[in-house]
Amino acid sequence: MAQINGNSTLKVVSLFCGCGGMDLGIQGNFKYLENHYEALPFEIVYAADNDAYAAKIYNDNFSHKCEVKDVRDIVPSEVPDHDILLGGFPCQSFSIIAQNPPRLGYKDDRGKLFFEMVKVLKEKQPRFFIGENVKGLLSANKGQAFPMIIKEFEKAGYYIHFKLLNASEFGIPQKRERVFIVGFRDFDDYFNFKFPQPYTLTKNKIALRHVIDKEADKDEKWFFSQRAVEGMLRVREKMNKGRVQDIDQPCNTISSHLAKVSLNGTDPVLMVNERYRRFSPREASNIQSFPRSFKLDSVSENRQYRAIGNAVPPVLMWKVANSLTNSCLIP
Incomplete structure (x- = not known):
């Protein structure tokens, strides 16, 4: 491995780490489908999340451990020194207060949580940070929220690149x-960085069929009842429900809602022998690009769905972290 400023690894702090999608991706050294994603020059020195069940999954899969803690209770000065800060911060509830100039407002406390990243950045001044969020953040509050979030990161002392990435293209x-937001303390790093380029053409995208678990087809608990099917069929044409996935194409986005998936919702479902069925937690994990060796079973299936649905796909994170390594770290 190339030496980086005299050291072989950069230290990472991970906030909102969940079950570890970003963390697995930035560390590397895992296999997904037929590809091995090599180890990257990063070492996680601190991880925290307020969800004890996601943390349980995390701690079953990493040698270092996640601390169960509300990020608002973290004292920035007590965070270990680090080179890169990670955070898939919650994005709910942004609003704009009608002032001149307008300011960010919040419908509830969840919308404030990105400020906890900003506080750590101001205090610790790591060389980089990577934030991740849903596509809707770009258009929230008629497009006014996102520029204000970027401005807060800039005020913390960082140059910013951001880009909307589609997992199916990687x-x-x-x-x-x-949306991935990558911040740089030093202008040279900012200037040199390039996001990974999509390499999968439409005709070559990985199909859902490659991650379907045929064993799940044999288990009755994953199938919807006849009553649920009949209820959906009565309103399907009018409400565009019953979204059966084409297994020869990539799957629609999965979410933490898979724990309560309904045929009357917009959740992706499968059709097996003319019957509707939900994804198993392992299939959801496969769809998210976690390796098959990733351990899930120490928490309930509902908690597995939630943790996996909220995660950053490790392969997508690996692509971003690898681009950072190649453009900014390796001479």
Whole structure:
């Protein structure tokens, strides 16, 4: 591995780490489908999340451990020194207060959480940070919220690149679109960085069929009842429900809602022998590009769905972190 400023690794702090999608991706050294994603020059020195069930999954899969803690209770000065800060911060509830100039307002406390990243950045001044969020952040509040969030990161002392990435264009069987925000303390790093380029043409995208678990087809608990099917069929044409996935294409975006998936919702479902069925937690994990060796079973299936649905796809994170390594770290 190339030496980086005399050291072999850069230290990482991970906030809102969940079950570890970003963390697995930035560390690398895992296999997904037929590809091995090599180890990257990053070492996680601190991870925190307020969801004890997601943290349980995390701690079953990493040698370092996630601390169960509300990020608002973290004292920035007590965070270990680090080179890169990660955070898939919650994005709900942004609003704009009608002032001149307008300011960010919040319908509830969840919308404030990106400020916790900003506080750590101001205090610790790591060389980089990577944030991740849903596509809707770009258009929230008629497009006014996102520029204000970027401005807060800039005020913390960072140059910013951001880009909307579609997981299906990076070897993942899911049409998941997410915004990645990459911050740089030094202008040279900012100037040199390039986001990974999509390499999967439409005809070559990974199909859902490659991650379907045929064993799940044999388990009755994953199938919807006849009553649920009849209820959906009565309103399908009018409400565009019953969204059966084409297994020869990437899957629609999965979410934490898979724990309560309904045929009367917009959740992706499968059709097996003329019967509707939901994805199993392992299939959801496969769709998200977690390796098959990733352990899930220490929490309930509902908690597995929630943790996996909220995660950043590890392969997509690996692509971003690898681009950072190649453009800014390796001479």
